[in-house]
Amino acid sequence: MKKYNVAVVGALGAVGQEMIKTLEQRNFPVHRLKPLDIASNKGKEVFFNGEKVYVETAEKGAFEDVDIALFSAGGDASTLLAPIAVEENTIVIDNSSAWRMDPTVPLVVPEVNPEDLDSHKGLISNPNCSTIQMMVALKPIHDAYTIKRIVVSTYQAVSGSGQKAINELNQQAKDYASAKKMVHTVYPYQIAFNALPHIDIFMDNGYTKEEMKMVNETKKILCEDIKISATTVRVPVFRCHSESINIEVEKKIDIDNVIKLLTSAAGITVQDCPKTNTYPLAIDVAGKDDVFIGRIRKDFSIENGLNMWVVSDNLRKGAALNAVQIAETLVQRNLL
Amino acid sequence: MKKYNVAVVGALGAVGQEMIKTLEQRNFPVHRLKPLDIASNKGKEVFFNGEKVYVETAEKGAFEDVDIALFSAGGDASTLLAPIAVEENTIVIDNSSAWRMDPTVPLVVPEVNPEDLDSHKGLISNPNCSTIQMMVALKPIHDAYTIKRIVVSTYQAVSGSGQKAINELNQQAKDYASAKKMVHTVYPYQIAFNALPHIDIFMDNGYTKEEMKMVNETKKILCEDIKISATTVRVPVFRCHSESINIEVEKKIDIDNVIKLLTSAAGITVQDCPKTNTYPLAIDVAGKDDVFIGRIRKDFSIENGLNMWVVSDNLRKGAALNAVQIAETLVQRNLL
Incomplete structure (x- = not known):
C-alpha cells in the first residue's frame, strides 16, 4: 500500500x-x-x-x-x-x-x-464544525424527503475557540469554586454559568460569521435551494457541539422511517428513547467519531416538519x- | 390605601x-x-x-x-x-x-x-417561566404583525428546578475544580459542562411537558391560532433563561419598527448593538425585572420572519x- x-x-x-x-x-x-x-x-x-x-x-x-x-x-x-x-x-x-x-x-x-x-x-x-454535524444528520432526510427550510439554534463548546478558551472556562470554574473573581480574555464576557449568543464576528446583516457559515456552507454542500436560519450560541461546555434543529420538508414525513434512515446511515448513531431518558449528551459524545441524534419528533406546527437534537465532537467529526x-x-x- | x-x-x-x-x-x-x-x-x-x-x-x-x-x-x-x-x-x-x-x-x-x-x-x-418571557417579548410584535408560527429553543437555568438544583450545579463546579467525581441526584445526568435536552417529564408525543407548556400556554395567553414548536434545554447557568426565538408573521415586517415597538413596550429592555457586542446575557439579567431582548434580525429564509434572543430572570419575571x-x-x- x-x-x-x-x-x-x-x-x-x-x-x-x-x-x-x-x-x-x-x-x-x-x-x-x-x-x-x-x-x-x-x-x-x-x-x-x-x-x-x-x-x-x-x-x-x-x-x-x-x-x-x-x-x-x-x-x-x-x-x-x-x-x-x-x-x-x-x-x-x-x-x-x-x-x-x-x-x-x-x-x-x-x-x-x-x-x-x-x-x-x-x-x-x-467545513465549519457546526455545519459538518448538521450535514451528516440531514443528508439521509434530504435524500428521502427534500428539505425546504432549516431553523437551527446551537449550543457550542468552548473548544471550538481553541486551547486558550478551554483554559479560560477551566480557570473560571476553578475561580468560582474558590470564590475568586472570574476573568476573561478569549471571550468578550464570562462564559462560565452563562450563554453567549455570539460566535465569531458580527456581519453587517446582524448575523455572526458563524451563523452565515452555517447558512452558506449548507447551501454549497447539501443543496443551493435550502433555506436556512441560524442562531449560534456559546455555552459553558468543554467539548461537543449540540444543535436544536427544526426542518420542513417537501414530502409527507414519516418519523419511524426517518429514524430507520438515520439508524442505517454511515457516521450516525441514533440515541432516542424518551422512556429511558436516552438522548445524546455533550459529555458522553466527547472523543467519539459519530454524529449522535436524539429527540427526533414530528413538528406539529407545520404539515411536514420535524425537530431533532444533534450532538457531535467538534474537534473530531467537526x-x-x-x-x-x-x-x-x-x-x-x-x-x- | x-x-x-x-x-x-x-x-x-x-x-x-x-x-x-x-x-x-x-x-x-x-x-x-x-x-x-x-x-x-x-x-x-x-x-x-x-x-x-x-x-x-x-x-x-x-x-x-x-x-x-x-x-x-x-x-x-x-x-x-x-x-x-x-x-x-x-x-x-x-x-x-x-x-x-x-x-x-x-x-x-x-x-x-x-x-x-x-x-x-x-x-x-x-404561566411557566419560559412562556412568560416569550409572551412579553412577542406581544408587541403580535399586535403589529400577527404571528403565525414560532420555533423556539431554550437555554434554561438550573434555578428553574429549585434550590436543590442550584446546589447541585454549585457542588459539581466545586468537585470539578478539586478533581473529584461529580455526582447528580436532581438531574438524570451531570449538568455542569453539559446541555440536557430534557426539562420536566416526557409526554407520549415525544415532547417534554416543558415544551408542551410553551405550546399550550402560548395559545391560551396570546392567540389560539399561533403555531409553535419548542425544544427546551437545561444548561449550566444558575439563573435566567435565554431563548432563541424564530417567528413568522403575516404582515410585511420592518425590523427598525420592531425594535421601536419593543423599546417602548412595558417590561422590555432592548439590548441590541452588534458593533459593541451588546446583547442580553444571563449573568447580567439576574435580579432584574425586565425581559431583555437582543440579536433582533430579519430571518432571510422566509418572507416575513425574524430571530431574536430573549433573556429574563426565571425566578423574578418568570x-x-x-x-x-x-x-x-x-x-x-x-x-x-
Whole structure:
C-alpha cells in the first residue's frame, strides 16, 4: 500500500493535536508525519505512533516533500500558505474558513458529498464544525424527503475557540469554586454559568460569521435551494457541539422511517428513547467519531416538519476526523 | 390605601423566597405576611421588611384570614390546597402548572392579557417561566404583525428546578475544580459542562411537558391560532433563561419598527448593538425585572420572519415578579 508524507499545519493547536491522534488511530498510511507550526514553536515535540517528532516551521519550501497537508492554523495562515503548499504539489485539506466559499474549492463532508472531491485542484476545504454535524444528520432526510427550510439554534463548546478558551472556562470554574473573581480574555464576557449568543464576528446583516457559515456552507454542500436560519450560541461546555434543529420538508414525513434512515446511515448513531431518558449528551459524545441524534419528533406546527437534537465532537467529526476522512476518500477515489 | 393579608405557600423554596422579597421591594400593600410551608418546616423563620415571621403549616383553615395566597409549592400542593384556599375566600395566584390549562382559570402575564383577570373565580395561574418571557417579548410584535408560527429553543437555568438544583450545579463546579467525581441526584445526568435536552417529564408525543407548556400556554395567553414548536434545554447557568426565538408573521415586517415597538413596550429592555457586542446575557439579567431582548434580525429564509434572543430572570419575571404583578393588577382593576 502506498504511504504518504503528511504535514499537519498548526500541529500544536487543539485541532492539530487531534489531527495527529486521528491519523494514528485510523491507521492512515503515513510514511512520514511532518508537524508544522509558527517559527517560535520550531523544535517542540509532538508524538506520533509513540515516537517523538520535532515541529518545523510552516513556511515556503516546507511542503516540497509533503503529499498531503492538513491545515488548522487559522484563516490568515491558510490564506497565505495553502496556495504555496499547492504550488509545491501538496494536496491541502484546510480546516479554516478562508477558502470554503471559493467556487473552485470543494467543501466536503465525506458521508454527504464525496463526489465533489473529484474536481479538486489541490485545495480542499473542511467545513465549519457546526455545519459538518448538521450535514451528516440531514443528508439521509434530504435524500428521502427534500428539505425546504432549516431553523437551527446551537449550543457550542468552548473548544471550538481553541486551547486558550478551554483554559479560560477551566480557570473560571476553578475561580468560582474558590470564590475568586472570574476573568476573561478569549471571550468578550464570562462564559462560565452563562450563554453567549455570539460566535465569531458580527456581519453587517446582524448575523455572526458563524451563523452565515452555517447558512452558506449548507447551501454549497447539501443543496443551493435550502433555506436556512441560524442562531449560534456559546455555552459553558468543554467539548461537543449540540444543535436544536427544526426542518420542513417537501414530502409527507414519516418519523419511524426517518429514524430507520438515520439508524442505517454511515457516521450516525441514533440515541432516542424518551422512556429511558436516552438522548445524546455533550459529555458522553466527547472523543467519539459519530454524529449522535436524539429527540427526533414530528413538528406539529407545520404539515411536514420535524425537530431533532444533534450532538457531535467538534474537534473530531467537526474538524480533525472529517479532514482525515477527506484524505482517506482521496486515497479511495485515486485522487492523490 | 387598603392593605391585604398575603400568604406565600412554599415560603422556604427558591421561588417562595423571591416572592417575599418581591412583595417587599415593590411595596405591595401587605397588612400581614403569612409564610406557609409543609408541616416539618413549621416554626422556621423568614424575614419580611426586616422583621422575623414564623412559618406556619399550609393546611385547611390556614387561609381563613388570608386575602391573597401566592402558591409555589409544586403541582400536588396546588391541586390539593388551592381549591381549599379559594373556599376559604382567598384569591390564589398559583405558580404551579396544576391549573393553568383549566378553561375557568385565567393564565395571565400582566403586560399581555390583564383583561383575562376580570372573569376570575378566585384561582389564577401564573404561566411557566419560559412562556412568560416569550409572551412579553412577542406581544408587541403580535399586535403589529400577527404571528403565525414560532420555533423556539431554550437555554434554561438550573434555578428553574429549585434550590436543590442550584446546589447541585454549585457542588459539581466545586468537585470539578478539586478533581473529584461529580455526582447528580436532581438531574438524570451531570449538568455542569453539559446541555440536557430534557426539562420536566416526557409526554407520549415525544415532547417534554416543558415544551408542551410553551405550546399550550402560548395559545391560551396570546392567540389560539399561533403555531409553535419548542425544544427546551437545561444548561449550566444558575439563573435566567435565554431563548432563541424564530417567528413568522403575516404582515410585511420592518425590523427598525420592531425594535421601536419593543423599546417602548412595558417590561422590555432592548439590548441590541452588534458593533459593541451588546446583547442580553444571563449573568447580567439576574435580579432584574425586565425581559431583555437582543440579536433582533430579519430571518432571510422566509418572507416575513425574524430571530431574536430573549433573556429574563426565571425566578423574578418568570415566577415571583409575575405573580406579584398579577396581585397588583387585581388591586388596580378592583378585582379583589
